[in-house]
Amino acid sequence: MTYTYKLSRRLAVSRTFGMLPAILLFAACSGGDATAPGSEAVPVTVSVNPSRVTVESNQLIRFLAQGRNSAGDSVNIPIAWRTTGGTILPDGQFSSAFVGTFMVTGTTGDGGAQRVDTSLVEVVRRQLHLGSIEITPGTATLTSGVSQAFLAMGRLKDGRAVPVGVTWNATGGTIDAGGNFVAGETAGTYHVIATHTTMTMADTATVTISAPPSPPPPPSPTPPAAPVLVKLTLAPATATLAPTATRQFTATGEFSDGSSSLVPATYVATGGSITSGGLYQADPTLGTFAVIAKASGGTLADTSSISIVSTIGSGPAPACLLGSGPLVSLSGASSTQYDTRSAPLPDDVRVDARTASWTGLSFPVNVASKPGLCWTGGTVKGLLDEITPWTTWHSTSAFYVNGDRAVVENLRADNYGDGIRFTPNGTKNWTLRGVHFSKMHDDCVENDRLEGGLVEDVLLDGCYVAFSARPGNSFQDQVNGSGRTVTVRNSLVRLRRQVSVYKGVSPSSGGFFKVESDLVAINVSWVVENNIFRADGPSGIATLCLNLNGKFTARNNIMVWLGEGNYPCTLPPGWRLTRDKTVWDNAVADWKARHPTL
Numbered sequence: 001m002t003y004t005y006k007l008s009r010r011l012a013v014s015r016t017f018g019m020l021p022a023i024l025l026f027a028a029c030s031g032g033d034a035t036a037p038g039s040e041a042v043p044v045t046v047s048v049n050p051s052r053v054t055v056e057s058n059q060l061i062r063f064l065a066q067g068r069n070s071a072g073d074s075v076n077i078p079i080a081w082r083t084t085g086g087t088i089l090p091d092g093q094f095s096s097a098f099v100g101t102f103m104v105t106g107t108t109g110d111g112g113a114q115r116v117d118t119s120l121v122e123v124v125r126r127q128l129h130l131g132s133i134e135i136t137p138g139t140a141t142l143t144s145g146v147s148q149a150f151l152a153m154g155r156l157k158d159g160r161a162v163p164v165g166v167t168w169n170a171t172g173g174t175i176d177a178g179g180n181f182v183a184g185e186t187a188g189t190y191h192v193i194a195t196h197t198t199m200t201m202a203d204t205a206t207v208t209i210s211a212p213p214s215p216p217p218p219p220s221p222t223p224p225a226a227p228v229l230v231k232l233t234l235a236p237a238t239a240t241l242a243p244t245a246t247r248q249f250t251a252t253g254e255f256s257d258g259s260s261s262l263v264p265a266t267y268v269a270t271g272g273s274i275t276s277g278g279l280y281q282a283d284p285t286l287g288t289f290a291v292i293a294k295a296s297g298g299t300l301a302d303t304s305s306i307s308i309v310s311t312i313g314s315g316p317a318p319a320c321l322l323g324s325g326p327l328v329s330l331s332g333a334s335s336t337q338y339d340t341r342s343a344p345l346p347d348d349v350r351v352d353a354r355t356a357s358w359t360g361l362s363f364p365v366n367v368a369s370k371p372g373l374c375w376t377g378g379t380v381k382g383l384l385d386e387i388t389p390w391t392t393w394h395s396t397s398a399f400y401v402n403g404d405r406a407v408v409e410n411l412r413a414d415n416y417g418d419g420i421r422f423t424p425n426g427t428k429n430w431t432l433r434g435v436h437f438s439k440m441h442d443d444c445v446e447n448d449r450l451e452g453g454l455v456e457d458v459l460l461d462g463c464y465v466a467f468s469a470r471p472g473n474s475f476q477d478q479v480n481g482s483g484r485t486v487t488v489r490n491s492l493v494r495l496r497r498q499v500s501v502y503k504g505v506s507p508s509s510g511g512f513f514k515v516e517s518d519l520v521a522i523n524v525s526w527v528v529e530n531n532i533f534r535a536d537g538p539s540g541i542a543t544l545c546l547n548l549n550g551k552f553t554a555r556n557n558i559m560v561w562l563g564e565g566n567y568p569c570t571l572p573p574g575w576r577l578t579r580d581k582t583v584w585d586n587a588v589a590d591w592k593a594r595h596p597t598l
Contacts, residue, residue: 043067043077044395045362046115048106050178051385054122054152056165057099059197061177063092063119065106072337072363077108086123096123116389124163126197131157133166133203135194141208142183145335150179150205152194166194172209187211216331228256229263234293234302235322241282241308242490242530245456249278249304250322251293262324265293271308282308320374320407321350330356330378339366344403348372354410354597359383362396369403375411377597382415382439390500393417393441401430409433412598417442419460422451433457436598441498443468443514450481450524455488459591459598462496465510465542466533469524476516481524488526492587494534501540508540513548520549528574529555534584537563545569560584 049064067077081088082105086096094104104119132155140148154164168175172190175181181192187209195202231254239247251265267274271289272282280291286308294301321327325348330338334356345351347370354377358364364380367373380398398413402423408431413419419437422430430453437444437460444463447453448471460466469486471479495509502510512533515523528546535544546552546559546569554574560583561567571577592598 042069042113043075043108043115044070045392046077046079046106046108046117048104048117048119050119050176050180051117052120053178054124054163054165055094055096056126056197057123058095058097059165060093060095063088063094063104063106064176065092065108065117067108067115068362070363071339072361079106079108081106083121086121094121096121099123099125114391115395116391118387118389122163124165127154127156127162127164129156129158130154130162130164130196130198130201131159133164133194133196133201134161135192135203135205137205139206139208140181141210143210143212144183144185144187147180147182148207150175150181150192150194152179152203154196165197167197169193169195170207172207181207183207183209213332216329219327219329222261229253229295229298229300230256232263232265232293232295232300232302234265234291234304236304238305239280239307241306243282243284243286243308244529245490246279246281247306248320248322249274249280249291249293251278251295251302253295253300262322264296266296268292268294269306271306280306282306320409321352321376323348323350323374325350325372325374327352333357333359334364335359335361337361337364337366341366341368341402345369345373348374350374350376352376353378357381363400364398366400367402369406371404373401373403373406373408375401375406375408377410378412380411380413380416384415386499388441388500390441390502393500394502397421397446398437404428405430407431407433409435410595410598411435413437413440415439415441418446419444419463421446422449422453428452430454431456434595434598435459436461436595438462439496440464441500442502444493447486447524448472449475450479450484450522452481452484452524453486455486456490457591458491458493459588459595460491460493461588462494463509464496464498464501465514466493466495466512468514470514470516471522476519476522480522482521485525485527487529488531489529491531492534492584492591493531494584495536495539495544497537504540506540508537509535511539511542511544512546513552514542515548515551517549520551523549523551526552527554528552528557530557532558532560532584532587534560535563535567538568543569546575547572558583 046065046067055061065079067075069075081092083102085100085102088094100123102121104121107114107116109115134153136151142148152166154162168179170181170192173182173184190207192205192207193202233252235250241247251263252260253263254260267278269280269291272280274280289306291304326346328351330353349369357379359381360383394417396416397418398416399420400423419440428451433456435458440463443465444460446468448468497507497509499507501508557575559575559577561577561579567577
């Protein structure tokens with residue numbers, strides 16, 4: 001696109017919106033009043049918009065702020081503005097006569113209920129020998145609701161690139177003062193225009209908004225039961241387990257009309273025990289053993305081979321989807337929260353979310369069910385910056401689950417406060433298996449209601465705190481975990497030193513375990529076996545000790561210590577120390593090879 005064409009388009013826009021750069025900038029930043037009175041809803045997060053912007057000296061822009069309540073809904077809120085350089089007015093208007101990089105902070109609430117977000121502003125000098133403005137990217141293809149960040153750069157007449165201040169306008173969607181464009185609902189071809197503050201030059205990018213994909217076809221109906229059973233198959237045919245690990249077995253019948261389905265069977269096993277439902281648990285003894293299934297009321301049978309070996313991890317997680325409960329299928333990228341609290345899912349429900357994903361939501365998945373939930377798969381990605389205050393991280397969680405005997409497996413989550421929260425009113429005897437969490441800025445696993453559970457074959461690769469089982473003051477007198485046990489086995493757990501911390505030194509991490517230190521009697525008991533933990537330095541506020549209050553039993557664990565000097569605590573029985581980083585690296589590589597989709 002030629003400069004003459006771009007400038008002519010820009011001048012046409014100028015006749016509509018006026019000639020003053022400040023007025024154009026207010027048009028680009030138009031929206032709700034950032035300081036308007038809030039609704040009755042209480043915000044748990046606040047976000048400042050734009051989050052990053054480049055302006056020229058004495059260029060006037062306006063910052064906006066938006067709050068979100070605990071349900072993730074947008075609410076209007078009063079905002080107090082502060083800046084480390086330049087001047088900002090109560091309505092969010094900012095300008096600076098001086099060049100430099102400054103922080104603009106928006107705060108709502110007071111005392112312990114304050115919510116804060118910060119934007120970075122780079123103030124640059126106006127270039128006197130500017131030859132052109134260039135937008136990158138020059139083209140973009142988006143779907144409705146998806147954002148694209150555009151960058152405007154000036155180019156001097158001698159060809160050198162320099163930062164400049166611009167005003168943004170767009171068709172087909174909305175764009176903020178920092179160049180962040182959000183696609184609208186109507187498919188078509190649209191334009192994003194960046195105009196220099198002198199009003200003498202501009203550039204245009206083309207945006208194509210595509211129509212949303214068609215919904216998936218409905219699931220195929222379950223074939224009718226066949227009259228005669230002709231073959232019985234036990235799955236899996238082989239399995240490799242660590243001592244005391246579990247694996248679910250199922251019996252499938254083939255019928256005379258060619259159909260097949262799960263069938264009831266009687267199970268017997270060697271080298272371990274097996275329930276009437278086919279859940280096998282290995283004994284501590286290593287070796288090769290068998291599981292035998294015999295069709296109920298008949299003579300057909302099948303046998304699977306089991307190898308019990310002493311290794312970290314137990315292979316890919318068992319698929320709880322092989323159960324027989326109702327099936328709910330989720331797929332595609334979602335921009336809205338999945339929340340079943342108002343209508344809990346039924347008993348023994350199976351949720352197949354292997355092709356579903358959620359991006360940028362504070363609380364993307366909040367699943368409530370009656371007993372026996374099986375949740376498999378899903379990808380959850382947070383978008384907050386690393387420098388986001390810890391109080392904001394604390395108000396986010398990738399996954400909530402509420403319901404007895406819930407099983408969550410094969411979930412991938414990145415860049416949140418908590419990885420998973422087992423929420424109030426239950427979640428007894430929960431299981432977390434085969435998940436991969438990374439960059440969790442608070443607790444990877446939160447069990448503050450002190451219920452019993454199992455963590456098995458997980459990769460927690462970057463936690464501020466790995467496991468939390470400490471009730472909050474508001475419900476401390478309502479819970480008691482003294483008769484319950486949480487087992488952590490065959491798993492890899494790494495603490496992550498981060499910039500935004502609860503208290504203490506930054507950067508730093510919390511501890512591996514967070515438990516009640518005053519009311520010791522209410523703590524759950526812990527069994528920790530066949531794991532590899534890693535710490536790169538001392539905790540900034542907590543302890544790295546591994547037998548807090550004497551309620552821990554440990555067997556066959558490795559601590560990889562990469563900090564300076566000695567490990568901060570004496571390792572209790574069941575742990576051995578190494579400074580060899582390859583122990584961790586090799587274990588992670590092996591885990592990822594066994595879980596290729598995570």
